[in-house]
Amino acid sequence: MHKDPVCGRKMNPNKAHITIEYEGKTYYLCCPLCQAEFEKNPGKYVKKEKSGR
Ligand SMILES: [Zn+2]
Secondary structure, three states: OEEOOOOOOEEOHHHOOEEEEEOOEEEEEOOHHHHHHHHHOHHHHHHHHOOOO
């Protein structure tokens, strides 16, 4: 299972709207809205995944 970094939904890669490669990692986006969000500000969502505080 993968996670949509924008909305946080767990996703089946086969059902993802689109996959985006960013800094060597592949991200799965569930819908065009999440895709647009991710492309607007990828750094924000990539950072969010590691919440190490
Ligand atoms: Zn989403």
